Amino acid sequence: MAPDRSVIMRAGWVLTGDAAGTVYAPGEVGFVNGVLTYVGPPRPTATADRVIDLGIGAIAPGLLNGHTHAAMSLMRGLADDWPLMPWLREHVWPVEAHMTPEDVYLGTVLAGVEMARAGIVGFLDMYGMADQVARAARTVGLRAAVAYGFLGDWPDAQPKLERALDLCRALRDEADGLVEGWLGPHAPYTCAPALLERVAAAQADEGWRVHIHLAESVDEDREIRARYGLSPVALVERVGLLGPRTAVAHAVHLDARDIERLARSGAGAVHCPVSNQKLGNGVAPILELKAAGVPVGLGTDGPASTNTLNLFQEMRLAAWLQKARHSDPAAFRAGDALAMATRETARVLGWASGVLAAGRPADLVAVRWWQAHTQPVLDPVSTFVYATTPGDVRYTVVGGRLVLDDGVVTTVDEEAVLREARDRAVALLARAGRR
Numbered sequence: 001m002a003p004d005r006s007v008i009m010r011a012g013w014v015l016t017g018d019a020a021g022t023v024y025a026p027g028e029v030g031f032v033n034g035v036l037t038y039v040g041p042p043r044p045t046a047t048a049d050r051v052i053d054l055g056i057g058a059i060a061p062g063l064l065n066g067h068t069h070a071a072m073s074l075m076r077g078l079a080d081d082w083p084l085m086p087w088l089r090e091h092v093w094p095v096e097a098h099m100t101p102e103d104v105y106l107g108t109v110l111a112g113v114e115m116a117r118a119g120i121v122g123f124l125d126m127y128g129m130a131d132q133v134a135r136a137a138r139t140v141g142l143r144a145a146v147a148y149g150f151l152g153d154w155p156d157a158q159p160k161l162e163r164a165l166d167l168c169r170a171l172r173d174e175a176d177g178l179v180e181g182w183l184g185p186h187a188p189y190t191c192a193p194a195l196l197e198r199v200a201a202a203q204a205d206e207g208w209r210v211h212i213h214l215a216e217s218v219d220e221d222r223e224i225r226a227r228y229g230l231s232p233v234a235l236v237e238r239v240g241l242l243g244p245r246t247a248v249a250h251a252v253h254l255d256a257r258d259i260e261r262l263a264r265s266g267a268g269a270v271h272c273p274v275s276n277q278k279l280g281n282g283v284a285p286i287l288e289l290k291a292a293g294v295p296v297g298l299g300t301d302g303p304a305s306t307n308t309l310n311l312f313q314e315m316r317l318a319a320w321l322q323k324a325r326h327s328d329p330a331a332f333r334a335g336d337a338l339a340m341a342t343r344e345t346a347r348v349l350g351w352a353s354g355v356l357a358a359g360r361p362a363d364l365v366a367v368r369w370w371q372a373h374t375q376p377v378l379d380p381v382s383t384f385v386y387a388t389t390p391g392d393v394r395y396t397v398v399g400g401r402l403v404l405d406d407g408v409v410t411t412v413d414e415e416a417v418l419r420e421a422r423d424r425a426v427a428l429l430a431r432a433g434r435r
């Protein structure tokens with residue numbers, strides 16, 4: 001339904017996601033023209049163009065995926081169980097070299113449908129051909145920060161940086177409030193310092209936000225120290241790229257000085273616990289980053305490394321890893337995980353989403369809890385973080401638009417997307433000589 005119509009949603013629980021952890025039980029959310037107009041206890045006499053009653057279920061801030069490469073859904077399951085460097089160099093990059101713009105578009109649409117079904121209202125993506133990522137996000141109706149990915153030496157990579165800047169400017173001019181352009185230098189081990197310096201200069205000149213992989217693996221740490229005599233974080237600081245408009249993905253291998261550098265700069269970090277575990281990259285020092293004042297959001301990473309775009313799984317693993325790392329079950333609680341997947345990711349992205357409050361964007365997820373695995377509901381935050389699955393999501397609302405409406409994706413023909421994505425993946429792997 002159109003975002004200009006007024007909607008009221010009621011449920012047994014409304015998790016506002018605010019800093020005080022406010023929950024209304026039962027609760028009501030109202031929105032019109034893409035903006036929340038009411039969040040609080042049910043108002044029995046309130047009416048709207050549409051009234052939806054979830055009954056035994058919850059309404060929460062829409063989840064935000066702070067780091068992904070959505071189009072890599074076409075490579076889901078291509079090369080599991082490899083370490084980062086051979087995974088990238090021997091498996092992913094040789095196949096990506098054969099991807100067409102339509103592959104990137106359709107792969108992102110497929111991932112977008114998966115995210116909409118999992119209660120994700122927006123994502124930060126890094127990929128080449130990011131214009132197709134932007135197009136796909138609009139097709140599915142999700143918010144997106146599309147970081148145009150590039151790598152290489154300077155001046156060889158100059159045309160790529162210029163294409164990225166052109167896309168950022170074009171998206172800024174289109175300004176539909178749904179999609180924005182970022183710069184996406186891949187990582188310090190794939191981008192020469194001279195290229196990173198140019199990215200920093202463009203950021204300083206025109207204010208672009210930047211997304212980069214940083215301190216992800218032991219191999220990266222070793223490579224960067226051997227080449228430059230600096231830690232990856234110190235190198236990125238040295239070239240001028242560490243600042244409040246930069247979001248770094250992973251931030252696993254950090255010493256105390258690196259954490260201090262991140263904190264001083266105002267940069268945000270995005271934690272990707274499933275990817276870090278699956279690729280054997282270790283456990284990020286999340287509590288230390290938070291204690292130093294670094295905003296830490298949550299992301300899935302790409303579906304070729306993580307296999308599913310499931311922030312419920314990421315929330316759980318983020319909590320479990322910190323509990324295990326510190327031998328303390330109270331070290332990172334369910335509410336911390338919810339904050340990380342919503343308002344903290346919004347902070348890293350510079351978005352107004354992530355909290356349910358009047359005046360905020362109508363970005364929300366609604367789940368039904370009359371299920372064996374979610375009953376009884378004794379603590380709604382616990383049920384949301386530790387027991388809910390994407391299959392429980394009934395509504396995903398982005399800027400007031402019901403992208404998922406009672407379990408049905410409203411923006412695309414889902415069956416047609418699945419068929420085309422499968423056919424495109426088969427053809428892509430055949431072109432790459434992998435099948």
Ligand SMILES: [Zn+2]
Nearest residue numbers: 213249301302
């Ligand atoms: Zn990544």
